[in-house]
Amino acid sequence: MAEALKFRKKPVVIEAVQFTGLDSYLSIVEWMKSVGDTHALANEVRFSTPIMLLQTLEGTMAANPGDWIIRGVQGEFYPCKPDIFDATYEAA
Structure with a gap:
């Protein structure tokens, strides 16, 4: 059985804005x-359901x-769930 190694994510400063719905x-x-970002105009928000669709490196x-x-x-831009964001990032 292979021995699992431990790794720590390198400290990287990112920019982020919280999507709060249509108001943001x-x-x-x-x-x-x-x-x-050249894809910003291709992003859209669905008015019936407040979701924002983002063109990311992995697709929409x-x-x-x-x-x-x-x-x-x-x-690049991508969405991140609040619990993952809180566990991964802290204010710089």
């Missing part, structure tokens, strides 16, 4: 465009109210 959608899109992903929109180290 436009400001998130403006933030994404201001840092050079949905963000629900409460999720964080993260700008990664390569400038």
Whole structure:
């Protein structure tokens, strides 16, 4: 049986904005465009259900109210659930 090794995630500073629903959608899109995201216009929010669809490196992903929109180290954007965000990140 192979021995499992332990690893620690390297400290990396990211930017993030919390998606709170329709009230935050436009400001998130403006933030994404201001840092050079060319897919910001392709993102959409579904009005019947307050979800934000994001074009990510892995394809289209949905963000629900409460999720964080993260700008990664390569400038990519993706959603992150609040519990994962809290367990992974702290204020810099």
